[in-house]
Amino acid sequence: MSESNSRDETASHQSPEVETPRGVLAIRQVAMPANLNSGGNVFGGWLLAQMDLAGGITANDRAQGRVATVAITAMEFHLPVFAGDVLCCYADVTHVGTSSLTIHVQAWVHRRNGTDVDDLKVTEGDFVFVALEQDGSKRVVPQP
Numbered sequence: 001m002s003e004s005n006s007r008d009e010t011a012s013h014q015s016p017e018v019e020t021p022r023g024v025l026a027i028r029q030v031a032m033p034a035n036l037n038s039g040g041n042v043f044g045g046w047l048l049a050q051m052d053l054a055g056g057i058t059a060n061d062r063a064q065g066r067v068a069t070v071a072i073t074a075m076e077f078h079l080p081v082f083a084g085d086v087l088c089c090y091a092d093v094t095h096v097g098t099s100s101l102t103i104h105v106q107a108w109v110h111r112r113n114g115t116d117v118d119d120l121k122v123t124e125g126d127f128v129f130v131a132l133e134q135d136g137s138k139r140v141v142p143q144p
């Protein structure tokens, strides 16, 4: 169950025909040649880092303060990403525990294809964050 389903800024609209991004746009970034692996596609570690940043921004907002990533689960790489793709990471708060928050992060790309632009879901995963005190110990996530 998504926490943000009832919020106006939610961009999630599933239909039987066309899938659209789930959650709130948290970051956009251009994939650069420096982010490629030896096979010529964007390195999975770079994609993970962007998704972690997107989830972290959302978790930080929801937890009203510092968070740390404690786990990444259910990570899927659906399609390759190429240099020049505009990576768009969407984040959706799916669970709030005592000190933890789970954020479902989807990465989509805008890919220019001649005069057309394709929007493609390339990766998704569940990122678990823990709300932290300034000393690094866990704290309770405040009520929204």
Ligand SMILES: CC(C)(COP(=O)(O)OP(=O)(O)OC[C@H]1O[C@@H](n2cnc3c(N)ncnc32)[C@H](O)[C@@H]1OP(=O)(O)O)[C@@H](O)C(=O)NCCC(=O)NCCS
Pocket (backbone or CB within 6 Å): 067, 068, 069, 070, 071, 096, 097, 098, 099, 100, 101, 128, 129, 130, 136, 137, 138
């Ligand atoms: C985050 C940290 C302070 C938590 O330490 P802790 O006090 O031992 O935490 P706990 O084991 O009690 O777990 C805290 C919460 O995280 C959840 N959690 C811990 N490990 C988890 C895992 N592998 N998967 C899912 N949830 C997990 C627990 O269920 C708990 O949730 P709840 O409070 O909502 O019930 C500690 O693990 C830490 O510092 N980890 C390193 C974080 C880090 O450096 N991340 C990378 C850079 S951001």
